């Protein structure tokens with residue numbers, strides 16, 4: 001016959017214990033489950049999100065009727081147990097009774113109610129269960145007072161404020177959450193709460209709750225009175241030990257249990273907040289879950305031992321990022337490392353003793369919390385990294401901030417989900433075993449299934465593990481992010497993001513270091529947005545731009561010197577011919593854009609050849625860049641009998657203005673001296689056709705994969721104005737277009753009329769665009785060849801080592 | 810047991826970049842990741858021979874510069890829908906120096 005197991009209390013600890021037990025051996029026991037609340041097990045931690053309206057009660061149920069039925073659990077909900085008879089081994093509720101072979105007491109805690117007059121009035125609640133939560137949900141538009149500025153009190157306050165209540169928090173101590181935070185972090189927290197309309201009164205002692213039929217106000221010792229339609233007392237909890245006391249089990253502050261979770265009676269076990277283990281009480285779920293595992297094994301006759309570990313605390317108030325672990329009181333032989341960024345409301349503090357972290361408090365930015373926590377738990381000697389320690393794992397070893405570096409740097413045993421004690425390795429294994437969605441990972445590891453604050457971290461571990469192989473179709477700019485190009489551009493500006501790692505960090509990139517499609521785009525967006533501050537990231541450029549030459553199919557390169565407006569001189573031609581000879585260039589070809597292409601150059605010869613060409617006054621033609629390529633011209637009025645204006649001169653002027661500017665895609669111009677259009681200006685990104693009355697500017701043509709005639713943008717009699725309009729158009733394109741959209745694609749998206757309004761009709765706007773363009777050009781109108789053909793740079797283009805030579809000696 | 814030879818300082822390779830080493834078995838691309846790990850791969854993409862040393866390095870992957878095939882540098886395997894494999898060679902970093910498998914040093918012209 002099966003043994004009978006009776007459980008008192010359907011809370012978080014016993015729920016987990018039953019899961020473990022029934023999963024391991026469903027046939028070991030007949031289970032009877034009593035609960036004081038008229039319902040089964042739900043995720044108590046999630047009452048705060050229910051209170052604030054972010055979740056519904058249904059979403060936080062962990063074991064529903066089906067689960068109990070499927071597992072054959074005899075549920076007696078809403079039946080508080082009133083007596084345990086250890087002689088006869090029978091427990092009694094006021095409705096029924098049940099005999100047991102093994103009994104588990106899991107009655108949790110009772111909230112502490114301060115004994116002030118008025119404490120029993122209707123409208124005074126604790127914060128413990130769904131009933132309390134519902135009372136607090138009904139405070140919209142009313143006055144509420146929370147007594148107690150600890151974790152629970154603040155979650156209650158923030159939740160009610162989110163529901164539209166006017167909330168005051170009264171706290172006895174000098175700063176909020178004094179058990180988890182030091183005064184500085186407490187201050188930041190208070191500021192954040194006040195920003196959302198919550199009033200905080202520290203050093204406030206409650207004298208009485210005033211009211212006739214129900215609570216109306218709270219009176220403090222100093223005479224202050226706060227009106228209150230609802231008073232929530234969240235000043236602490238004490239283990240619920242009454243049943244155990246009455247049954248004469250050994251009880252100190254909690255029900256005393258040994259390492260196997262057995263009480264002083266070998267048939268009676270206990271776990272959860274109601275127990276005391278080696279003089280210690282427990283108020284967070286992480287250790288309770290460990291107890292649950294141990295007790296499940298004990299009940300099955302196995303040997304298991306509960307070893308409590310230090311726990312870290314997080315506050316579940318959306319928008320308040322807080323992490324605290326260990327000991328951070330002042331003391332002998334302790335040192336602090338503190339980092340503050342008042343502007344962003346960030347505070348981090350590490351307490352060290354003997355080169356080891358013994359405590360950490362972080363506010364505002366807590367991403368590195370688990371890394372510090374890991375160092376603290378392992379007692380790692382940090383003397384080597386002391387100088388950069390506070391900046392977190394991303395900065396260790398001198399390498400720069402990389403998104404997810406913090407997560408990547410965590411060892412497999414690092415704890416990711418504190419509530420459930422799930423370490424990184426477990427998540428990685430689950431993902432590799434096929435769990436590719438958050439739900440799947442939750443289902444098989446429980447990670448992020450309790451309080452949920454680690455969800456982001458779990459997702460990062462998943463992304464790291466899945467790498468480029470994430471199956472879901474990307475909606476964003478690439479598989480590394482869900483943000484679109486437009487969003488990213490907007491956020492770079494709005495959030496003042498100034499580096500690729502900063503973007504990836506702040507916008508939650510899902511990969512380590514991005515990929516070949518997002519990095520070049522981000523690099524471009526940054527240099528377009530912050531030309532003076534951002535320094536180009538070479539490694540985020542495609543090979544052609546990184547090497548300032550076009551790569552060919554066989555890995556050789558081509559070199560195209562710039563010929564302004566297509567005009568050259570005999571001296572330049574000689575220099576080009578000499579270079580072609582000297583470096584054995586297999587082909588010399590005239591391009592469609594009126595330049596000379598030297599094809600088939602070896603990479604290591606590039607800087608040498610550039611040095612020679614530079615000496616003759618030639619600079620890079622940027623034939624490889626997402627930038628200005630060429631301005632094609634005809635001979636115009638200088639020589640041609642039809643020419644109306646100096647089209648060659650205008651072409652040269654435009655090229656000298658625009659060269660070196662990086663753009664979302666390549667940009668080509670053409671200037672023709674009359675409508676005969678010998679420069680083919682009407683299929684360029686920007687084309688000018690000169691006429692008797694001046695200049696016809698048209699844009700958004702194409703002659704590549706798509707062939708498209710330009711559209712008329714403006715006509716002007718003045719060359720200066722023509723130049724200004726073109727520069728403004730290019731700058732608008734630089735600021736607005738998605739990376740890799742040619743101007744014709746971008747104009748199709750935004751509409752030519754809008755472009756006209758910006759660069760033709762609105763003259764001050766046009767001038768502002770030109771000004772921004774000039775600012776950028778003050779940095780970028782530069783010859784990249786010159787930078788790379790210096791004696792110190794040249795060797796970097798050659799092989800790193802030649803092991804074939806070594807062998808030949 | 811692999812014997813290693815010293816080829817260069819780690820700092821000679823740019824972070825998230827690569828340099829080429831000429832060996833008796835052809836060109837080998839030596840990559841350095843953002844977090845200073847190194848990988849040695851044959852410098853030839855199995856697709857159309859692109860020089861992987863010129864690819865964009867992201868995490869421990871590299872994208873071929875010619876047609877964007879992506880390779881896992883740990884295994885040399887092509888990622889995603891593409892199939893193919895690049896040879897990898899033993900390599901490591903010690904005291905800031907890059908050491909590569911001595912097997913890559915060609916013996917003097919075979920007798």
Ligand SMILES: Cc1cc2nc3c(=O)[nH]c(=O)nc-3n(C[C@H](O)[C@H](O)[C@H](O)COP(=O)(O)OP(=O)(O)OC[C@H]3O[C@@H](n4cnc5c(N)ncnc54)[C@H](O)[C@@H]3O)c2cc1C
Pocket residue numbers: 008009010011012013014034035036037044045046047048079080081082106107108109127128129152240243271272273274282283284285286288314316419451
């Ligand atoms: C609002 C709130 C937010 C919290 N947030 C966090 C958090 O973010 N992180 C964290 O780690 N912890 C948090 N906690 C604490 C955490 O919920 C508790 O540590 C955990 O629930 C304790 O589990 P337990 O099983 O011991 O007790 P409980 O989950 O409280 O379950 C005890 C159950 O026993 C029942 N019971 C009591 N007496 C009897 C009886 N005589 N007969 C029958 N049934 C009885 C009760 O009705 C109750 O349902 C939070 C708690 C609350 C209230």
Ligand code: SF4
Pocket residue numbers: 634635636637640641642643644647672673674675676677678679
């Ligand atoms: S476009 Fe007109 S001006 Fe220019 S070369 Fe041709 S015919 Fe002459």
Ligand code: FES
Pocket residue numbers: 854855856857858859873874875876877878
């Ligand atoms: S040659 Fe490498 S992808 Fe085509």
